[in-house]
Each structure stands twice: as structure tokens, then as C-alpha cells.
Amino acid sequence: MVQSSPCCQGLLDPTQKINIEDAPRRRRFRRCKSAPLAEYPTAEIEGNHSLARSGSIFGKLHPSFRKVAIFLAVYLGIGTVCFYLVRYQIMGKKTNGFLDAVYFCIVTMTTVGYGDLVPNSVPAKLLACAFVFTGMALVGLILSEAADFLVEKQEILLVKALHVHQKVGPTEILDDIETNKVRYKCIVSLTLLLLLIIVGTIFLATVEKLGIVDAFYCVCSTITTLGYGDKSFSTKGGRIFAIFWILSSTICLARFYLYAAELNTESKQRALVKRVLSQRMTNVDLEAADLDDDGVVGAAEFVIYKLKQMGKISQEDMTLIMEEFEDLDVDQSGTLSASDIVLAQSSQTARGITKLRISESTESTFTMINRI
């Protein structure tokens, strides 16, 4: 993810003009810059887990996976109890009271709705309505949080399998995953989906004694949540299998559609980035990009201008940050320097804010204050 950017070398070019009055401060900055520039975002990501959008694979997704699992357990728990209590108001092919309640719950929450079990009284009907709305929201949550986590776990296995003939290390595998993230996710979910389709078809053909076409038709009707209901799981063993299989296969198919859409968006985005980058800079662009109006466009100004053209950031995003910058730039120099920080701190102290947050830099700031 983090590549050493060749631009840094250029910007650190010793031939570049150094303002005399900035020179000593600059040396001090250089000295304590132990990590190369391109690497600090990694530290930032590791430091602020919650802030990072794309953090480490396992560290970040675990809590949301746990949250989803708890929600699912609570939903199924309450659903099973409720539908078990109204089991005599549910009509259709029955096997075991408890099992049917769980099965009905799953068939309802995934919106498969075969109709092999249907509520037959006013309270049971309203209960089913309540459970389908909450179930849909829960499936959405599973789709957006947990499914991603499960696919990511398979990704490494897939890429390892693809690279089995070329001897590549774990670093190369991780790099490869990072570059082709969405494509691998597509492949993984499609593989899982085909596996689930095959398993489902074989199961329905052997346990539920359906013909191969009927079994496949029932599988398709289920994973798409169509659920015509002319073929469904009617045996005890079938329903136990269905509880796990329906939930995983419907989510897997939905996830596959989502990844395919993402792949499409990504390739469009890449084309846009390429087009924006290859656009010739004109004097009009130069002027528009010149944020601090000093007649030249610095690296950072150029980055912002191009990001705006790519649609990655909006004027709104910038306005808020620029306001904050204005506030921080106590000496109104148009730039932030160590002296602004000292000035900001002393004005805060003057305003009676004494509980200074202990940050990594507190010590060095104090050293500087003492020096002044």
C-alpha cells in the first residue's frame, strides 16, 4: 500500500533554494525526521485504528464481526421464541416445533419466503411483518460488515493458490491482494457461490429426493431470495441444513453483486484518475490551483487541485479545514510553524485552559518554550 514515492527525493533535493531565516529550524526538523516521509501514514493508521478507512485486515474488522454475530444471535433467539409460541397459528409442512421456528425465522429474514410455512392468524401475520423488516436491516448489516471480513479471510488462500507455482513470499501476496483487491474479492465470492450452489444441489437431490433440474431450480430460487415455494426443504435434516445454507448463500450472492458493481466503479474511477493526470496544465489551471495566491503552485496545492478534479474531495471538505487553518495561523503568516503552536498554546493558557493534553510532542514543545 505504501510505496516509496519518488517525488520525495525530488522535494528533498539539496539544490533547492533555502530561505536563510528558515535554515536552523529546518535542520532541527530534518534531524528528528527518523522515518521517511512516505511511511508516516502507516504509523498514523496503526495509531488511530478508528480513524483509518483501510486498516489492517484482522485488527479492524473483528469488532464489527462480533457486533453482527451478537445481533444475529439476538434476532434468531427472539424470533425462535416468538414463532415457537405461535407455532399452532403457523400452517404448512411441519417437522419439529423448535426447528421449524428457526427455519421460518431464516426464511423470513432473508426474504426467501417459500410459503411452505405461513402464518395463519392476525398476531402471527403481524409478527412475521415485524420480523421481515428487522431481518432485512440485519441482512444489510451482515452484508456490509461481516461478509467483507469473511471474504478477506479467503483472499489470502486464493492468492496463495494462484501463486503456488511461482515462489513468492507473503509480502508479495499481500501487495498483490492490495493492488487487485476488488477483483480478488469478486473471484473469492464467485468461487464460494459456486461451491454453495453445488453443495445445495447435491443436498436437495439426495436428502430431499429432488431431480437434478428441480434441485438446481430450488437452489437458484433460494439464493436469489425468490422462493416460489413449489420446491423447498421439507424434511428435518433438510431444514437443519437450510438454516445455515440459506443464510450463507443468499449473502454470498448479494456480496458477489456488490463486488461486481464495485469492480465496475473502480475501473471507471481509474480511467478518471488517468484522464485527470494526463490533462495538460494550462495557465488557467495554474492560477486556479494557486491556493495561497503566491504566483506558484506547490506540491500540496497541485495535489489538492487534482484531487478536486477527480471528485475525491469537495470544496466543502476544504472550507472547514481552511477555517481551522486560519484559526491555527496565529501570526497570520499564511503558514503554520512551530511558533504558531507556541502562540496558540500560550493564548490557550491565558484563556485558563490548564489541562493540557499529554501528547507525544509535549516534551519537545516545552523544550522549545524554555529555549525561547
Add this chain to the structure above:
Amino acid sequence: MVQSSPCCQGLLDPTQKINIEDAPRRRRFRRCKSAPLAEYPTAEIEGNHSLARSGSIFGKLHPSFRKVAIFLAVYLGIGTVCFYLVRYQIMGKKTNGFLDAVYFCIVTMTTVGYGDLVPNSVPAKLLACAFVFTGMALVGLILSEAADFLVEKQEILLVKALHVHQKVGPTEILDDIETNKVRYKCIVSLTLLLLLIIVGTIFLATVEKLGIVDAFYCVCSTITTLGYGDKSFSTKGGRIFAIFWILSSTICLARFYLYAAELNTESKQRALVKRVLSQRMTNVDLEAADLDDDGVVGAAEFVIYKLKQMGKISQEDMTLIMEEFEDLDVDQSGTLSASDIVLAQSSQTARGITKLRISESTESTFTMINRI
């Protein structure tokens, strides 16, 4: 959307130090800067329709809406013909051959799958499988492209209605919509949804002669695409109504869930922005934000640093743009100026590229070349 940013005034502060050698060039830049800085993104968005993420409400969404409408027409056309041809292999409550084919198509593509009509032969079953997979993809497309457009059209009506007692102009309404975009979309889709639920319930109660609870139960079972199938549209009139009502209500509910999720994400994102902005800048931050390593942090560098902390941009985004900057910075000064553009152009001419793109700035560039 575009507010005049107070920061610009600060950055245009006449007290700020001007480098003597930059002064003449700078005056020239000032002279031709007819529009205020904060407004250029509007011009940019209008100029590059395809580039803008959030362009004008109508200009941008029309083409995708047309695309979706064509896809839907083609899908329903082919579906109707196919299912009409296999109509004797479809079992269940029938009304009119043509009508049933369209109805079956809609019930299948939205994955409602009542089961009141089911395929009864191998070809019909496989046809249904093919149509449900493509139908799901199409519904996804409608959800992501056309639904947004329809809700946006209602938005203005809603906000006008909300402001009916306060006399506000169209500008204020558009501003209000822009600020609370997602919230209004949520309200609009919820209102539409409630309307569709009421209309559906009344229709089922009167035309299909269902009791009120049964009618409501059938409505819930339909809009969530559950479709148990114990209650469904069985009359001719009912099925004509169902064709339009099922498609719009299932999409409206899905859209509502999507907006609710977006609202949640947005409020999280706002909290993150607030936290990042209120974080005290330390010397460590200052150093990390100092992209061009000149010891001070300019406005643009500060914006980039904060955007990174917010997770809006990644190092990868930046690396590509910084490489492009390196290439453009022909004189290796660490900044782009008009002279870099001239140098880049002359080197391109030297390489034999003579077909210069005609851009807005070509004329002024030539004037400058002549001057040199």
C-alpha cells in the same frame, strides 16, 4: 454548495510577504483572476460533466435514467415474450396470457416470488433461473441510478412544503437541500413508502377482497420481496396494478434502507471530521504535514494532512499525483510556475509533438513565449 471561504481573505492578506522576483508575475495572475477563488469548482463541475461527482440535479442523472429505462424495457420485453411462449408450462392461478407473462416477469425480477404462478417444465424452470439472476442485477442498477433521480425530484417539493410558512427563496431551498441532503432523501423515500403501503393496502382490500390485516400482511410480504404467496394478486385488475406497484414499492423500501445506512455513515463521518479538526496540532504533526520539507506548513499541506487523517484520501492517491507533479516541475524548483509550463511545451515541441491541444490558455501562453 460553494460557500465563500473566509480563509481566502486571510490568505490574500496584503501584509503577507511577497518575494520580489515573483511580484510582476503575481500581478499578472491577479489581474486575470476575475472570479473569486472559492467559485472555480462550480465552473469546473459545469465544464466537466462526467468528472463531477455531484453535478447539477437534472443535467447529470438524466442519461443514466434513460439507460435504466431502456434496460428495463428490453428485460420486460424479452421476459414477456419468453414466458408467453412457455405459458402452458406455467402452473397456477391464471388470468390473461400476456398479462400473466408480464406479472410473472415482475414477480421474478423483484425476487418477490409469490409462487401463485410457478414454472412446471425443465425449460420454464431454467428460464426462470436465468431471469431472476439478470433481474436482480437490473433491480440493483435501478436502485443505484434511477431511484436516486426520482427521490431528488421529490426533494424540492418536500423542502418547499416544509418551508411553506417561512417565505424562503429557491436559493435558500437549494442550500437547505444541499446541507441536509441525506436526511431529506430519507424523509422523501419514507413518505413515498408509506404512501405506497397505504395505496397497496386499500387496493388489496377493495379489489382483491382481502381483510385489512391480510391486505397489510400481503403488502409487507411484497415490498420486502418475501412473497410467502398465501395472499397475492389473483384478479386481472389486481395484476395490472401489481406490475407497477410491486416494482416501485420494492425499490422504494430498498432505497429507504440505503438512505438510512447513508445517514448513519454520514453522521459517523461528521463526528470524525469534527474530531480530526479539533485535534491539537503538535510539532510531530507539523513535521509530518510538511510535504515540501521547507520547515513550515502551508494551507494546502495542512488540508492534505487533515484529509488523510479523516481517511478521505490515501497515500496511494497522492503518490500518483506527486509523480505527475515531479514530471511537470521541469526546472526542479519544487513549485510549478508559468515557466514550467513553457519549458514543458518547448520540450514537447522538440520531441516532435506539434499538434498542440487548443486550450483556453494557449493564447496567453503564446503571448508569454513572445515576450521571452
